[in-house]
Amino acid sequence: MTLREIKEILDATVLTGEEELDREVKAACGSDLMSDVLAFVKDQAMLLTGLVNGQVIRTAEMMDIHAVIFIRGKKPSDEVVSLAESRDIVIMETELPMYIACGMLYSAGLTGGSSRA
Amino acid sequence: MSEPLMVLHYDVDGTDFTVAGEASGAVKKVLKQLGVSAEVIRKVAIAMYECEINMVIHAHGGFIDVEIRPESIRMIHKDVGPGIPDVEKAMQAGFSTASQQVRELGFGAGMGLPNMKKYTDEMKITTEVGKGTIVDMTVYIK
Numbered sequence: 663m664t665l666r667e668i669k670e671i672l673d674a675t676v677l678t679g680e681e682e683l684d685r686e687v688k689a690a691c692g693s694d695l696m697s698d699v700l701a702f703v704k705d706q707a708m709l710l711t712g713l714v715n716g717q718v719i720r721t722a723e724m725m726d727i728h729a730v731i732f733i734r735g736k737k738p739s740d741e742v743v744s745l746a747e748s749r750d751i752v753i754m755e756t757e758l759p760m761y762i763a764c765g766m767l768y769s770a771g772l773t774g775g776s777s778r779a
Numbered sequence: 780m781s782e783p784l785m786v787l788h789y790d791v792d793g794t795d796f797t798v799a800g801e802a803s804g805a806v807k808k809v810l811k812q813l814g815v816s817a818e819v820i821r822k823v824a825i826a827m828y829e830c831e832i833n834m835v836i837h838a839h840g841g842f843i844d845v846e847i848r849p850e851s852i853r854m855i856h857k858d859v860g861p862g863i864p865d866v867e868k869a870m871q872a873g874f875s876t877a878s879q880q881v882r883e884l885g886f887g888a889g890m891g892l893p894n895m896k897k898y899t900d901e902m903k904i905t906t907e908v909g910k911g912t913i914v915d916m917t918v919y920i921k
Contacts, residue, residue, distance in 0.1 A: 697890035700825050701897070713885045717832075720800035721885075724807065724824040726817070741797075749804075 663687050663772045665729055665752055668708070671770050672756040672763055674731060677743050679752030685728055690772055692733075692764045696721040710763055714738040719745045719753075728752060733760045783846040783853075785809075791831055793840025793858075796884065802843050803828040806854075813847070815920065822898040822918045823852050829891045830856045830914050836881045837861070838912060851900075853917045862908040870896065 666683040669676060676683070689704040694712050699721050708729040711718055714736045722730050729752040732738060736755065738746075746753045756763055787809065789802035807824040827843070834841045838860020846853040863869050870892050877887025896902050899916040906912040 694885060695888050695890075696885035697829070697888045697894060700829060700894050701890060711885075715884050716797050717800065717884055717886070720804065720828065723804055724800070724821070724828045726821065 663767075663770065665708075665754075667770070668729075668731070668767065668772070669754060671766050672731065672754070672758055674754040674756040677738065677753045677755060678747045679729070679750075682728075682750075682752050685752065687729060687772065690764070690767060691727075692760055699725060699727075710760060710767075712736055712760060714742060716742050716745050718742070719749060719751060722746075722751050723749045729754070731756060731763065733758060733763050781848055781850070783848050785813075785847040787845040787847070789843045789845075791834045791840045791843060791858075793835055793838065793860075796835055796881075799832050799835040800828055803831050806845055810847075810852070815852070819852065819918055819920050823854065826895045826898045826916050826918070827854050827856075829894050830854070830916070832886055833891050833914075834858050834860070836877055836886065841911070849920065851917050851919050853915070856914040856916075857911065859911040862910055862912055863904065863906040864908050866904050866906060 665685050687708045688706040690708045691699055691702050692710040693699050696717055707727050709722055709727050710731045710733055712733050714732055732755040735757045792798055803824055807820055810820045838858035841858030844855045868874055872893040873889040875887050875889035881887040900919045901917040903915045
């Protein structure tokens with residue numbers, strides 16, 4: 663699934679990385695706990711989270727996660743957006759709550775993502 | 780063990796949580812430039828990042844030396860923080876002494892040390908209460 667499709671499904675707004683929406687996402691992880699994300703091993707994964715601090719972007723950087731979706735209308739600060747920009751990480755925000763956002767993506771076919779670890 | 784091809788040194792600022800992860804990000808970049816495999820880079824980045832976060836939230840910062848060899852990447856994290864009174868307990872998944880503030884930032888779930896252990900091939904903790912802690916981790920390049 664491409665980030666463009668994900669944006670449509672979640673009715674999301676792109677905060678940075680508009681030109682990267684053709685990137686393919688093969689798996690996703692929904693969590694507010696960064697240590698859980700760090701225990702998650704998947705390629706070309708995307709993160710959905712309700713946390714909006716800079717450590718979300720750094721966690722994504724370490725995990726080669728190229729896209730982060732902030733749920734429930736959470737707004738990151740300008741510093742967080744520019745950190746994501748400098749790390750080449752796409753960020754979007756959606757008004758949807760976590761459960762609904764994950765459910766919609768799963769129903770649309772983004773099913774890969776259970777951790778093997 | 781052979782002589783390291785490259786040694787990197789980083790100071791970790793213990794007062795600013797927002798910069799925790801800078802050193803890990805920098806090492807990740809260097810390893811990528813050296814052509815190290817993505818799997819090895821990820822293991823190093825995650826273990827080092829967890830440790831860097833720990834240094835900031837528990838130990839007022841410290842420094843990290845990274846030794847890059849053809850067969851391995853070694854990361855030595857040193858701090859002069861409070862030390863770990865019970866290492867065995869600290870290694871248990873879910874055990875944490877982190878503050879509510881740290882938890883709100885998405886850490887402090889007691890997964891740091893278990894994650895470091897999981898992603899590294901060797902891990903040794905030397906700690907003394909009131910003196911500090913050394914976490915010495917190595918990831919093999921297979």
